[in-house]
Amino acid sequence: LAPHPFLTRELGPLLWLFAGITLVILSAGYGFYRNEERKLLAEAEENLRGVTGVKVRQLAHWWSERVGDASIVRRGARQNDLLALVGGPCPVPCGELFHWLQGFRAYGQYDRADLIDDRGQVVLSSLPGGPRPARVVLAAAPQAIRSGELTLVDFYRDEADGLVRLALLVPLAGPSGGAGTPVAVALRINPDAYLYPLVRDWSPPSSTAA
Numbered sequence: 001l002a003p004h005p006f007l008t009r010e011l012g013p014l015l016w017l018f019a020g021i022t023l024v025i026l027s028a029g030y031g032f033y034r035n036e037e038r039k040l041l042a043e044a045e046e047n048l049r050g051v052t053g054v055k056v057r058q059l060a061h062w063w064s065e066r067v068g069d070a071s072i073v074r075r076g077a078r079q080n081d082l083l084a085l086v087g088g089p090c091p092v093p094c095g096e097l098f099h100w101l102q103g104f105r106a107y108g109q110y111d112r113a114d115l116i117d118d119r120g121q122v123v124l125s126s127l128p129g130g131p132r133p134a135r136v137v138l139a140a141a142p143q144a145i146r147s148g149e150l151t152l153v154d155f156y157r158d159e160a161d162g163l164v165r166l167a168l169l170v171p172l173a174g175p176s177g178g179a180g181t182p183v184a185v186a187l188r189i190n191p192d193a194y195l196y197p198l199v200r201d202w203s204p205p206s207s208t209a210a
Contacts, residue, residue, distance in 0.1 A: 058198055069109070070150045070170045073185050076100065077172050101126040101185075109194070110168075110187040116141035118182045131160035133186055137167045141184045144169040151184075155191070165190060 101113040105126050112133075115123040120138040132138070136156045144151040153167040166189040172182070189195075 055199070062194070062198070065109075066152070066168055067150065069104075069107075069187070070168065073104075073170045073187075074172060077185075097124050098126070098128070104185075104187055109189065111190045111193075112188045114186045114188075115183045116169075116186050118142045118145045123181065123183055133167070133188070134158045134160070134165070137169070137186050137188075140167075141169055141186060144184050145171045145182050147171070163190075166195075 097115065101115065101124065104110045104113040112130075113126040114133050114137075115125075116133070116138060117123050118141075120142050122132060122138075125133075134156055137153055140151060140153050148171050150171075151169040153169060155164050155166060157163070158165050168187040168189060170185040170187070172185065
């Protein structure tokens with residue numbers, strides 16, 4: 001059947017008008033959605049940049065603290081002439097060195113401290129009777145002693161307990177006159193204590209933070 005002339009003449013324009021209005025509404029809605037999406041993405045990117053900047057500064061601060069610890073190690077060794085005690089008769093010198101090493105464990109950033117010589121042998125440990133330091137630490141100590149540079153042994157798995165650790169190697173210059181054994185202080189770092197929580201916390205920086 002052919003459509004009634006009224007439907008064609010009167011309702012046709014209305015249908016086209018309705019279709020046009022619908023198209024305008026859909027276009028406006030899509031435009032609003034895309035605008036909100038761009039705003040959310042920009043906000044997320046800004047938060048990510050802010051958090052990343054904070055993390056970089058925190059890690060840089062953590063490393064500067066380790067460099068400061070190395071200075072404390074060297075200054076303490078010089079002031080107390082501790083290197084002159086290395087290889088000396090025990091028990092008195094060993095006792096002084098042992099208590100000195102134990103002090104780094106009490107500091108909280110390190111869970112063991114060892115004196116390692118230029119042959120990669122442990123001279124004294126803060127864990128007497130405990131497991132030896134990891135092989136990678138023993139291998140890196142002679143290189144650090146030869147270079148005289150502060151060395152970070154990056155994430156490694158300790159053979160004794162299978163846990164991931166880091167180690168800070170602080171080479172100590174021999175006492176005046178060349179006496180004593182060249183050694184490095186190996187400070188073992190447990191990343192669970194600070195580094196892992198720092199990396200896991202990705203909260204955006206507060207706008208009210210100083």
